Amino acid sequence: MKYGKFAAVYDGLMEDIPYEEYVEWVASHVSSGKLLDVACGTGTLSQLFAEMGYDVTASDLSDDMLTIANQRFQEANQSIPVLQLSMDNLEGLTGFDLVTLAIDSLNYLQTEQQVQQTFKEVYKALNQGGYFFFDVHSIFKVDTVYMNSPFVYDAEEIAYIWHTESGEFTHSVVHDITFFVQQGNLFERFEETHEQRTFPIAVYTNWLEAAGFSLESVTADFSTHLPDNASERIFFCARK
Template sequence: MKYGKFAAVYDGLMEDIPYEKYVEWVASHVPSGKLLDVACGTGTLSQLFAEMGYEVTASDLSEDMLTVANQRFQEANQSIPVLQLSMDNLEGLAGFDIVTIAIDSLNYLQSGEQVRQTFREAYEALNSGGHFFFDVHSVFKVDKVYMDSPFVYDAEEIAYIWHTEPGEAEHSVIHDMTFFVRQNGLFERFEETHEQMTFPVDVYIKWLEEAGFSIESITADFSDQAPDEESERIFFYAKK
């Protein structure tokens, strides 16, 4: 997927995401180490991990996202290697203590086999005893919460109208977004269509175990609580 203009507005749209809690979650289990931030987007989380002292490598499939990430790292005087890679093909990367796939990035994969391959790639990238952290949308969020669209966002520089509809696959959603971004006093309009897919928790567990991981914890919604039927974001911590 090419994100184009979306990369330029991504950080504004994600400003309510508690990235610091994500870092705290990882640090509470693994306080240091060599970390691969897969699907890093514009690099917000990579930057925070680096500030905490982790040795960070950032990867993403989108050249546009990586351009923004590189600029972020340069402005912060951080030396973070950046790689353009798909999360289901990490091209033989190895030697990491930690792999993260954050903020529902895994849900952009378009088949169960891609998810399974991503788990295998993460496993191979980790040292023995390495740690794997990721989160996904719950089935409840995809099937119920997202179907309450349209959603509207209106800020000083950015506004959007966000429509959703079920995708062809079970537990999938199509996001159709129309953006209005202020440019030199005028608003430029552009459109984006994204598709996401998720799976029940027990399916993710099965695939993680097939890849060789042991499950350390499964929690929900940036808390230490186990998921319930109306949890919206599920957090997995697994170990090689």
Template structure:
């Protein structure tokens, strides 16, 4: 998935995402060191990690997202390296104390093999004792919550109509979103199609262990509690021992 014009409106649409809670979660386990922020998007999380004193490297597959992230870092006076990479091919990166894949970015991988390869690449990129943090949509969210579309958003200068349908795999969803962006007195219309896929908690845990990780915790919805049948976002913390 390569975000197109969506990159230009991403930050406004993600205003309600609790990035600070994500940072607090990571900082509760590691207080310093080098972080690789995979699928960094427009760099919000990378910036927050840098502000806390971490040495951050930001990576994303989307050139459009990285352009915005680079501008963000420059304006903040932060020296954060930016890499254009797929999360399942880290090209020999190593020496990190933590790797993050935030805000369901892992769900953009289509196949089990890609997820498994990503876990192997992350394991190789980490130092001994390094931490891996990521979150994913639950099966319940993909199979039930997302199927209640259409969803509509009407902001001051951005509006969208968001339709969903089952994707090409089990526990996958196709998002068809039509945006209306105000440009002067007129609105520009453009469309984006995104597909996401998730897997059962037990599958993720098994693939982490197969890659060499020890699963430290599996929690849901920023509660710190174990997932239940209606949890929507699942958080994994694994460690390279």
């Protein structure tokens, strides 16, 4: 998927994501080491992990996202290697102490095989005893919360109208978003379509174990609480 114009507005749309809490969650399990940030987007988490002292490598499939990430790292004088890779094909990367796959990026994979292959690729990338951290949308969020669209966002420089509908698969959603982005005295309009799919917690757990992982914890919504029927974001910590 190309993210050209979307990449340019991505950070503004993600302002409410508590990235620092994500870093704290990871650091509570392992406080240092060689870290691979898969599907890094514009590099916000990669930068925070580097500031915490992790030896970070960032990867993403989108060259538009990576262009912004590279610029972010250069402006901060951070030497973070950037790789253009799909999350289900990490091309032989090995030697990492921890891998992160954050902010529901895994939900962009549309097939069961892609998710299972991603778990296998992450497993191979990790050292023995290494940790894998990721989060996904809950079934409740995909099937119920997202179906309450349209959603409207209006800020000084960016506005959008966001429509959703059920996708092709069970527990999948299609996001159709129309953006209005200020360019001088005018607003540019462009449209994006994104498709996401999630699975029950037990399915993710089975796939992790099939790939060789042991499950350390499953929590919800940037907390230490167990997921319940109203949880919207599910966090997994697994270990090789």
